[in-house]
Amino acid sequence: MLSRLTASIGNKYIRSNTSNRLLLNQKRAFGFTKSISREAADSTKAVKFTTSTYNDAISRLKSQGKLAGKITVYTVLSVSAAIGLIWQLAHLYIEYTMESTPKELGFKGRQLLHGAYVREQLAPDYDIASMYIREVIRIALEEQNLKENSDTIINLRLRLAEDENKSGNLLDAITEYTRAWKLLMDNGKGHDQQTITAAKKIGDLYMRIDDYEHAEEFLAWALHMSEKANQDDLLQSKIKLSLANMYAIQRNFKLSIPLLSQLLKSLPEEQHCLRAIVQNQLSEIMYGLDKKDEAMGWAQTALETCTKDIKNQDCLECGAVASNNMGRMLELSSEFEQALAYYNQAIKYASDAGNLTSHESYSLNSERVQDIIAIKETKY
Secondary structure: OOOHHHHHHHHHHHHHHHHHHHHHHHHHHHHHHHHHHHHHHHHHHHHHOOOOOHHHHHHHHHHHHHHHHHHHHHHHHHHHHHHHHHHHHHHHHHHHHHOOOOOOHHHHHHHHHHHHHHHHHHOOHHHHHHHHHHHHHHHHOOOOOOOOOHHHHHHHHHHHHHHHHHHHHHHHHHHHHHHHHHHHHHEEEEEOHHHHHHHHHHHHHHHHHHHHHHHHHHHHHHHHHHHHHHOOHHHHHHHHHHHHHHHOOOOOHHHHHHHHHHHHOOOOOHHHHOOOOOHHHHHHHHHHOOOHHHHHHHHHHHHHHHHOOOOOOOHHHHHHHHHHHHHHHHHHHOHHHHHHHHHHHHHHHHHHHHHHHHHHHHHHHHHHHHHHHHHHHOOO
């Protein structure tokens, strides 16, 4: 009896356990099926299939365009910020390292002067530099209310005059130098070196436009005032050299040769550039007297002297003139190959000196001789 009861209970337990397992397996199977269905639904949402390649391409292009636009905007902003920082650092470097500017000009005027410095020293373009200086003068007079005879305005006009001179605008240079000279005279600074130097510059410029009457007037005044004020010998020597040059151009060799000979003897050996200028002037006079061998000898001596201080502006300009003179004399002697070499040397000197007008003139000489050489070669 007991054994039958035990067996009956065991069978019920087994049937119950089996039933529970089947129910659990069914639930698991149902859950797995739901999971698969959910994943399939999500997958369907994530991946959109299309039968139109055009729409798909447009969608991709829009996505790529947005990305490219973002990259472009970020790049432009980064580059702009970098350029702005570099430009500001450049202004600070010029202001505190290369050339300080008058504080009374204000921020705008000082920034413009930095631009002028770049166009004068780093990337020469004296026409643009002149525009900068003129605008600075306008701002100083109209916005900063500086007086016309203030030292700042006078110095700006002298700087403008030199830029106009280097850009070949001789009449504008004469106008600005004369205006500055008159302002200095009105301020009672007739004996100052700055005033005398301005007068010499005016005389030199008048000489270049063949107005020898005004040239002699300003040069004679400058020499008289320099001797009266007991100015340095170097300035007096330069004034005498200009006078000798003017007399030589007028073929008044009786006045020019003694002046040059006296200068050459009195100049110290270390004054290489001024000595070279005197030697070149003697070369031109000898050529005018039809003494060609002596002329070439003096020109060659001037070139050798220039090389002793080749970084000096006066030496560069003298080297350019002497080289061009040598080229011209050799060209007239039909020695075209050597003439071309000297013309090209003159171009290099003028380029290094930043003299754009002379550079153009010497380039024309070089091109002319090249054409002559080319024609001769075609004949043979």
